[in-house]
Amino acid sequence: MQDQIFHLQYAMDTFYFLVCGALVMWMAAGFAMLEAGLVRSKNTTEILTKNVALYAISCIMYLVCGYAIMYGGDIFLSGIGLDGATDADALVSKVLTESAEAGFDGGSVYSNASDFFFQVVFVATAMSIVSGAVAERMKLWAFLLFAVVMTGLIYPLEGSWTWGGADVFGMFNLGEIGFSDFAGSGIVHMAGAAAALAGVLVLGARKGKYGPNGEVRAIPGANLPLATLGTFILWMGWFGFNGGSVLKLGDIASSNAVAVVFLNTNTAAAGGAIAAMILARILFGKADLTMLLNGALAGLVAITAGPDTPTALGATLIGAVGGLIVVLSILTLDKLKIDDPVGAISVHGTAGIWGLLAVPLTNDGATFYAQIIGALTIFVWVFFASLVTWLVIKAVIGVRVTEEEEYEGVDMSECGMEAYPEFSKS
Amino acid sequence: MKLITAIIKPFKLDDVREALSEIGVQGITVTEVKGFGRQKGHTELYRGAEYVVDFLPKVKIELAIAEAMTDQVVEAISTSANTGKIGDGKIFIVNLEQAVRIRTGETGEDAV
Numbered sequence: 001m002q003d004q005i006f007h008l009q010y011a012m013d014t015f016y017f018l019v020c021g022a023l024v025m026w027m028a029a030g031f032a033m034l035e036a037g038l039v040r041s042k043n044t045t046e047i048l049t050k051n052v053a054l055y056a057i058s059c060i061m062y063l064v065c066g067y068a069i070m071y072g073g074d075i076f077l078s079g080i081g082l083d084g085a086t087d088a089d090a091l092v093s094k095v096l097t098e099s100a101e102a103g104f105d106g107g108s109v110y111s112n113a114s115d116f117f118f119q120v121v122f123v124a125t126a127m128s129i130v131s132g133a134v135a136e137r138m139k140l141w142a143f144l145l146f147a148v149v150m151t152g153l154i155y156p157l158e159g160s161w162t163w164g165g166a167d168v169f170g171m172f173n174l175g176e177i178g179f180s181d182f183a184g185s186g187i188v189h190m191a192g193a194a195a196a197l198a199g200v201l202v203l204g205a206r207k208g209k210y211g212p213n214g215e216v217r218a219i220p221g222a223n224l225p226l227a228t229l230g231t232f233i234l235w236m237g238w239f240g241f242n243g244g245s246v247l248k249l250g251d252i253a254s255s256n257a258v259a260v261v262f263l264n265t266n267t268a269a270a271g272g273a274i275a276a277m278i279l280a281r282i283l284f285g286k287a288d289l290t291m292l293l294n295g296a297l298a299g300l301v302a303i304t305a306g307p308d309t310p311t312a313l314g315a316t317l318i319g320a321v322g323g324l325i326v327v328l329s330i331l332t333l334d335k336l337k338i339d340d341p342v343g344a345i346s347v348h349g350t351a352g353i354w355g356l357l358a359v360p361l362t363n364d365g366a367t368f369y370a371q372i373i374g375a376l377t378i379f380v381w382v383f384f385a386s387l388v389t390w391l392v393i394k395a396v397i398g399v400r401v402t403e404e405e406e407y408e409g410v411d412m413s414e415c416g417m418e419a420y421p422e423f424s425k426s
Numbered sequence: 427m428k429l430i431t432a433i434i435k436p437f438k439l440d441d442v443r444e445a446l447s448e449i450g451v452q453g454i455t456v457t458e459v460k461g462f463g464r465q466k467g468h469t470e471l472y473r474g475a476e477y478v479v480d481f482l483p484k485v486k487i488e489l490a491i492a493e494a495m496t497d498q499v500v501e502a503i504s505t506s507a508n509t510g511k512i513g514d515g516k517i518f519i520v521n522l523e524q525a526v527r528i529r530t531g532e533t534g535e536d537a538v
Contacts, residue, residue, distance in 0.1 A: 218472035284471045291473060331474045343473070 006099035009250035010109055016249040016258075017114040023240025024121040028055045030233030031128035035135060036419075037227025038290065038342040040219065042409025043136045044419030050131045050140065054147045058124035061152035066123060067116055069156035070164045083112040108248035118244055122188050123151050125241070129192030132342035134199045136219075137206050137406050140414040142399040146389055150195055154385045158378055162187045168377055179374030180366040183245035185305030185355030186375050191382045193349025197338070198386035203399055205339030207406055216334045219341065224289055231293040235269050238300045242307045261307040265300065268307070268319025272299020272351075275323030283327070291327050294343045298326035298351035305355035310362040318358045322351040427522040427538060428496050432487045433459070433515040434507040439485050445506035446489070449498050452538070455488045465512050484515060490525055490538040 032051035036044050068075045085091040099109045127147050134143060160166040162181060167173045181187050209217055221227060242265045248254040276295020280288040299319030303310075310318060329346035340346065356375050360366040393399055400406075405413035412418065434442055439456065446454060460481035467480040491499055496519065503517055527537040 216475040218470075218475035218477035220472045220477065280474075284474060286471065288471070288473060327474075334473075334475060 002100075003096055005104065006096055006109075009104065010095055010099065010111075012250040013108050013110040013248050014114045017110050017118045017244060017247075020240035020244025021114070021118040021121050023237050024118070024125065024244065025237075027121070027234050027237030027241065028124055028128060030230045030235075030237055031125075031131065032230070033226045033233060034230030034293070035132040035342055037223040037225070037230060038132070038221035039135050040409070041222040041420055041423070042411055042418070044222065045411040045415045045417055046140060046409075047131065047135055048419070049415055050143055051128065053144055054127045054131055054151075055124045057144060057147045058127050058151040059120055061148055062120045062123045062156070063116075064152065066152050066156040067119060069153065070119070070159040071115075072164070077116060080112050080116060105251040105253060108250075108254075110247075122184060122241075123155055126155050126188045126192035126195075127151055129189065129344050129348045130196040130199060133193075133196035133340045133344040134203055135341045136410065137401060138199070138203055138399055138410075139397070139401055140410070142393050142397055145393050145397070146195075146199070146386075149389045150386065154195065154382055154389070155191060158191055158381055159187060161377065162374070168381075172373075174370070174374050174377060177373060178365065178367050178370035180359050180363060180371070181305045181356060181374065182308060182359075183242045183304045185301055185303075185352045186378050189301045189304065189348035190352030190356070190375065191378055193345045193347075193352060194379050194382040195386040196340070197345050197349065198383050199390050199399075200338055200340060200345070202387065202390040202394055205337055206341065207403060209339045210337050221290065221341075227290065227293055231296055234297060235266075235300065238265055238269070238304075241265075242304055246308070257308055263312055264307045264310055264315035265303055267312055267316045268299040268303035268322070269296045270299070271316035271319035272296050272302065272323030272326070275299075275320035276327050277323075279324050279327045283331075290343070291330070294326050294330065294347050295323035297347045298322040301348055301351040302355040302358060305352075306359040306363055306366070309359075314362055318355070318361075321358070322354055325354050326351050427525060427535060428491055428493055429520050429522040430487075430489050430491060430496075430499055430503070431518040431520075432503050432507070433461070433484050433517075434487065434503070435509065435513065435515060436483055436485045438507045438509070439487075441506040442487060442503055445502040446499065449495070449502050451489060451491065451495075451499065451502075453489065457486045457488075459484050459486045463513065463516075482513065490522055492535045492538060 028051065032048055035047045035051065039047055063077055065075045067073065067077060082091045083094065085094050095109060102109055127150055161168045161174055162179065165175050206219060209219060211217060239262050242261050243258050246254060246258045246261055249258055273292055273296035277287055277292045280291040299322045302318050302322030303315055307315065326346045329350035330343050333340055333346060353375055356371045357368065359371055360368050390399060401410055401413050460483055462481055467478055467482055469476050469478050500517055508514055524533060525537040526533050
């Protein structure tokens with residue numbers, strides 16, 4: 001009887017992991033639509049190409065070596081199918097033994113293959129963040145080369161120090177000092193933003209974005225319905241992102257925690273959207289849809305570091321502060337002439353830092369000291385490793401298209417096809 | 427005969443068409459156009475950054491009429507297209523030498 005319950009619990013927790021992984025996979029579509037909506041139509045094909053290619057590269061690189069770097073084990077996922085056991089029967093008895101050790105309401109026991117599937121879609125999320133920030137002016141193949149390094153080394157190493165539990169270059173251990181990042185405000189989102197920031201600094205602003213006297217010029221996105229659809233897809237995918245990070249569904253305490261995480265994730269996004277909309281109305285005089293979209297996403301990023309501990313009201317406020325921060329961050333980056341067409345650095349970086357710092361407000365197990373050390377560790381490593389990678393790519397093949405290609409649109413120069421060939425360019 | 431060309435705000439087109447129909451104008455030609463006047467376009471904000479719309483959308487109406495109707499037509503357009511705000515547009519009147527109805531070959535005021 002007990003074994004049968006463990007069979008069911010294993011099945012339920014594995015299935016839950018897989019469904020949440022599929023939800024997070026769908027965030028790739030959200031990023032693709034959001035970015036396609038916020039760039040000009042002449043750069044649509046290229047940004048879609050980047051989004052599909054980076055997802056595929058992330059999956060392959062994490063399979064080749066990323067997962068092994070982050071969590072140990074062998075490269076190419078060898079042996080993952082039977083979780084190290086010799087045959088299927090051995091796997092069953094191994095799982096039953098582990099389940100008995102953990103107890104019915106203890107740690108989660110699930111298929112290792114489902115763990116890989118859930119982890120790999122997080123890598124793709126981190127990489128998707130970079131894509132939007134460097135849009136409309138980067139060479140396609142320079143970006144894809146960076147994706148190989150980011151998903152095969154930079155992110156997995158940083159992940160090994162946090163979720164993997166390894167020491168940071170043998171110096172200190174973030175887990176031991178109490179760093180807490182539930183689903184990855186810092187580990188995934190701020191990491192992606194740090195890589196994006198390094199890329200934007202190497203790449204420079206889009207032509208015409210900043211005037212000679214410091215004026216900031218708007219370059220409106222081509223398709224706000226797509227950007228809105230993308231935001232809603234991300235919002236939905238986030239239930240898998242945060243909900244799945246509970247890691248277990250199969251007992252009362254865990255499934256209640258999952259429900260709380262879903263609730264808090266949703267309400268934080270709503271708080272972020274409303275706060276950003278009101279602030280944009282106050283600052284600009286009108287309701288800026290793109291700020292509203294960024295605000296919802298900033299709310300989601302902010303709650304990701306600790307969706308399990310706040311009350312519903314607390315989660316709403318954490319999201320709302322994220323929504324305020326993202327608007328101010330976008331304006332500040334523009335003043336600094338850091339050109340981010342979709343606001344990715346602000347949404348994932350600035351709101352991600354806020355999310356990490358908000359954890360100790362509701363979680364007694366976390367401290368501001370540990371959160372700051374963790375945030376710095378992730379940022380310094382990802383930013384400088386990315387900077388070096390971008391500079392090497394720049395030296396070898398160059399990172400930026402020519403001025404003429406940028407004017408004509410990277411759809412033609414990089415992909416040789418327009419997204420909307422039946423409409424003339426405006 | 428006169429050729430009247432009026433540049434008006436797009437949302438006033440229906441009002442102008444009705445006003446012209448009421449005084450017996452038989453046909454007009456409408457074109458969507460863009461341009462600027464003394465107002466020189468206007469600025470909008472996108473993500474906090476200003477962008478200037480240099481050319482504002484307008485509608486151009488052209489109609490050929492008998493000379494006797496000129497004042498009536500100008501009055502009808504001025505009244506129906508007027509909002510009192512900047513950017514209401516302009517009316518230009520030029521002499522029209524000849525008009526031909528292609529189907530019947532009629533010419534002059536019979537053709538307009």
